Amino acid sequence: MKLYGSLASPFVARCWLAITAKGGGVELAMYEGGIKSPGYLAMNPMGKMPLLVDGDVALPESAVICEYLDAKLPGPALVPADPAGHAMVRLLCRIADIYVFPPSVTLLRAPKDGDAGVVAEAAKNVSAAFDHLEHFLSDTGYAHGNSLTLADCTLQTAVSLALLVMGKHGIDSKIGERPKLGRWWQACNANPILKPAIEKIHEEALAFRKRREEEAARQATAG
Amino acid sequence: MKLYGSLYSPFVARCWLAATAKGGGVELEAFPGGIKSDAYLALNPMGRMPLLVDGDIALPESAVICEYLDAVLPGPALLPPDPAGQARVRLLCRIADLYLFPASIDLLIAPRGDVSAGTTDAKTRTLSALDYLEHFLDDRGFAYGDRLTLADCTLHGGLALALMVLGRHEVAGRLDGRPKLGKWWGAIRNDPTLGPAIAQIRDAAIAYEKQRGY
Numbered sequence: 380m381k382l383y384g385s386l387a388s389p390f391v392a393r394c395w396l397a398i399t400a401k402g403g404g405v406e407l408a409m410y411e412g413g414i415k416s417p418g419y420l421a422m423n424p425m426g427k428m429p430l431l432v433d434g435d436v437a438l439p440e441s442a443v444i445c446e447y448l449d450a451k452l453p454g455p456a457l458v459p460a461d462p463a464g465h466a467m468v469r470l471l472c473r474i475a476d477i478y479v480f481p482p483s484v485t486l487l488r489a490p491k492d493g494d495a496g497v498v499a500e501a502a503k504n505v506s507a508a509f510d511h512l513e514h515f516l517s518d519t520g521y522a523h524g525n526s527l528t529l530a531d532c533t534l535q536t537a538v539s540l541a542l543l544v545m546g547k548h549g550i551d552s553k554i555g556e557r558p559k560l561g562r563w564w565q566a567c568n569a570n571p572i573l574k575p576a577i578e579k580i581h582e583e584a585l586a587f588r589k590r591r592e593e594e595a596a597r598q599a600t601a602g
Numbered sequence: 603m604k605l606y607g608s609l610y611s612p613f614v615a616r617c618w619l620a621a622t623a624k625g626g627g628v629e630l631e632a633f634p635g636g637i638k639s640d641a642y643l644a645l646n647p648m649g650r651m652p653l654l655v656d657g658d659i660a661l662p663e664s665a666v667i668c669e670y671l672d673a674v675l676p677g678p679a680l681l682p683p684d685p686a687g688q689a690r691v692r693l694l695c696r697i698a699d700l701y702l703f704p705a706s707i708d709l710l711i712a713p714r715g716d717v718s719a720g721t722t723d724a725k726t727r728t729l730s731a732l733d734y735l736e737h738f739l740d741d742r743g744f745a746y747g748d749r750l751t752l753a754d755c756t757l758h759g760g761l762a763l764a765l766m767v768l769g770r771h772e773v774a775g776r777l778d779g780r781p782k783l784g785k786w787w788g789a790i791r792n793d794p795t796l797g798p799a800i801a802q803i804r805d806a807a808i809a810y811e812k813q814r815g816y
Contacts, residue, residue, distance in 0.1 A: 439693065442696060446692065462674050
C-alpha cells in the first residue's frame with residue numbers, strides 16, 4: 380500500500396498519523412510526475428494530495444482514506460465499535476474538515492499584512508470552530524473515549540495548522556481558554572505512539588516552508 | 603428518533619432519503635424555537651440543520667447522521683460490506699460535500715445574470731464537480747454497486763441543486779458528456795423506494811423557492 384503526498388500537507392499528515400496509530404504498513408512516496416500529471420489525474424481527477432493506492436484501489440480524500448486504512452490495516456481500531464461513539468468520532472473529524480481547515484487555509488494564503496477584513500473574518504471562524512470542538516471533545520486526554528481514534532489524528536493536524544497560521548498573523552488562539560481543547564492538545568502531542576510521527580511531520584513542514592521561502596527569494600533576486 | 607429540519611435543505615433531504623431507504627423509523631419536524639434558539643445551540647453549537655436526536659444523543663452534520671442512521675435503523679445496509687466499496691460510497695458523498703455543494707451554493711447566492719469573476723469561477727467549479735462524480739460513479743443505475751447506498755441519498759440533493767442553479771445561470775449542456783451521471787440521474791428519480799420521498803422533497807423545495815422569491 381502506498382500513500383502519495385508530502386507530510387507538509389496536513390491532509391497527508393492526518394493519514395500518516397492514522398497509519399502510525401495502526402502500527403504502520405504503508406509506504407509514503409511522492410507521485411512521480413507530480414499531482415497534476417496525467418497519470419495522477421487519471422486516478423484522482425481532483426488533483427490534490429493525498430492519494431492511497433492499494434492494489435487496484437486508488438483512493439483520494441484524506442477522511443475516506445483514514446476510514447479505509449482503519450478497516451484494512453491490522454492494529455488497534457481507530458473508531459469505536461458502537462454507532463454513537465463512531466458518530467462522535469466522525470463528527471469531530473467533520474468539524475475539523477468543515478469548520479477548522481477552511482478558515483485556516485484562508486489565513487495560510489493571506490499575506491502577513493494582507494486584507495485585514497479577510498484575516499479578521501477567518502480568525503473569527505477558527506475561533507468559533509475551536510468552540511465547537513470544545514463542545515464535543517471528551518475530557519480524557521483523547522478526542523473521544525479512552526484511546527486513540529481517527530479524531531485525534533485529524534484534529535492534531537487541523538489544530539496544528541490553525542495555531543501556525545494564527546501565529547503568523549499575530550492572533551492569540553486562546554486555545555488554553557477552552558479547557559477540554561487545551562488539555563487534549565497537550566496530551567495528544569505528548570502521546571507516545573503519535574509523538575515521533577508528529578515530530579517528523581513538523582520537521583517536514585518546516586523544511587517545506589524553508590524551501591518555499593528560498594524559492595521566493597531566488598525569484599525576487601532573479602526578477 | 604427525531605430529525606429536526608426542513609426538507610428544502612438538501613442536507614436534511616439527504617438524511618430523509620437515507621431514513622426512507624432504511625424503511626423509515628425517523629420523525630421529521632422543525633425545531634420548536636428555530637435553529638438559532640438557545641435550546642438548539644445547546645445541542646448543536648454550529649446552528650445549522652439537520653440535527654438528529656436519538657435518546658440522549660444529539661447529532662449534527664448530515665453525513666455523520668446518515669452513517670449513524672444506517673448503523674442503528676433496521677432495513678437494508680446503505681454501505682457495501684467491503685472496505686473498498688465503503689470507501690467508494692464515502693468518496694462519492696465527500697465529492698458532493700467538498701466540491702458540488704459549496705460551488706452550487708455560491709451559484710445559488712449569486713444574482714441571476716451575474717458575470718463577476720466569482721460567479722464564473724463557481725460555474726466552473728460546479729461543472730468540475732460533475733466531472734469528478736462522472737469519474738467515480740458506477741454505470742448500473744445506482745451510484746455504486748447494484749443497490750441503494752448513502753451515495754444515492756447524498757448525490758440526489760447535490761445534483762438537483764447543481765442542475766437548478768446551473769439552469770438559473772443559463773449554463774447549457776449540464777449532463778452532456780457525462781453519460782454515467784445522466785444515466786444515474788434518470789434512474790434515481792424513478793427509484794421505487796425513494797420516489798415518494800423525492801416528490802415530497804421537490805414540493806418542499808418549490809414551496810421554499812416561491813416563498814423566497816427565487
